[in-house]
Amino acid sequence: MIGAGGWGQNHVRTFAALEGAELRYxxxxxxxxxxxxxxxxxxxxxxxxxxxxxxxxxxxxxxxATDASSHADLARRAMRSGKDVLVEKPLALDPRDAEELSRLSEQTERVLMVGHLLLYHPAVERLLALVHGGRLGRLLHMHSERQNLGVMRRQENAWYSLAPHDLSLAHLLFGAEPERVIAQGVCLLDVPGEVDDVVHAWLRYADGRIAQIASSWLDPLKTRRLTLVGTRAMAVFDDTLTQGQLTIHDADLTVPADAGSSVRFARGAVEVVPFSPRSPLEIECEAFLRSVRDRSQPLADAKSGVAVVRALDAGQRSLRAGGLPVILEDRS
Ligand SMILES: NC(=O)c1ccc[n+]([C@@H]2O[C@H](COP(=O)([O-])OP(=O)(O)OC[C@H]3O[C@@H](n4cnc5c(N)ncnc54)[C@H](O)[C@@H]3O)[C@@H](O)[C@H]2O)c1
Structure with missing residues (x-):
């Protein structure tokens, strides 16, 4: 374990208790x-x-689990010394570093996993299974709100600190990188660092679908809400609720051929989907251990890490340009 600060301590606690692992250093x-x-x-x-x-x-x-600015260098050195690596999000700050790390993991045949924790949340595992099984129909739209009061960071803005989780999920759900990213943000507090405290971003995919992400550490209420809109049903995952966190709302969004000047979509049944109460970090750490043991690709693999860093970078360039769209280079 390298980096045992605020978040790294949780890894220390989890790995120290994880069956099949010995936390040596x-x-x-x-x-x-x-x-x-x-x-x-x-x-x-x-x-x-x-x-x-x-x-x-x-x-x-x-x-x-050190500060993001040291991830690329430490991950590079770890893989070069023959170690498998789980690196906290974001994989790197610069997309070129992220891409180089991904290539290095292939060349050295080392596991490179990224701490995209949301992908290992039991509710999100259920949600992904429902989406892939067609329960929502064709996915049209995702939006995610991740807001709270603090923890405010001075080396990275709210976008870099909070959005990687949503970006990793969007990458998995849409099965592609966005074609363009539009982000607007502001540095509202008069403290050193000049980092954006509130950032709202739009990701547009080549097929016209969109993901919206709101990231803020200046909000009175803790909001952790993810909404997916599909042609047959919609899903809401609200991680702040104590019950009914994951719900599916039936609604047929087919537009009738004889539609007049407006269409009212009928609300259908609401299904509460149960999920395991296990800790996402424990599931993530177990997944890493499994990949180390059987040499399998984790869900939060290097590709996921690269896609997130590329979207973060595009969003940051849009922020700096006052919200102008930034087109991502097509890599398909
Ligand atoms: N997955 C999640 O939900 C989640 C949540 C919080 C933080 N994080 C990520 O975890 C990482 C750490 O965040 P944090 O809040 O714990 O930060 P932190 O500043 O509290 O801790 C970082 C620790 O790393 C140590 N460190 C830095 N450089 C080092 C080096 N070269 N060698 C040894 N130690 C070094 C520091 O002394 C510090 O103790 C960040 O990348 C952050 O984005 C992830």
């Missing part, structure tokens, strides 16, 4: 972070220098 440059990690995982060696991990031939895999 926790590395952090902060003595306080190491002290806390030692309490969570007494058997792990606590080190401040990453080279101890890269040099240990008995170590199979490394989890990286």
């Amino acid at each position: 926790v590395c952090d440059t902060s003595a306080a972070a190491l002290r806390r990690a030692g309490e969570l995982s007494p058997a792990a060696r606590l080190v401040a220098d990453v080279d101890a991990l890269f040099a240990d031939p008995e170590l199979d895999a490394i989890v990286i």
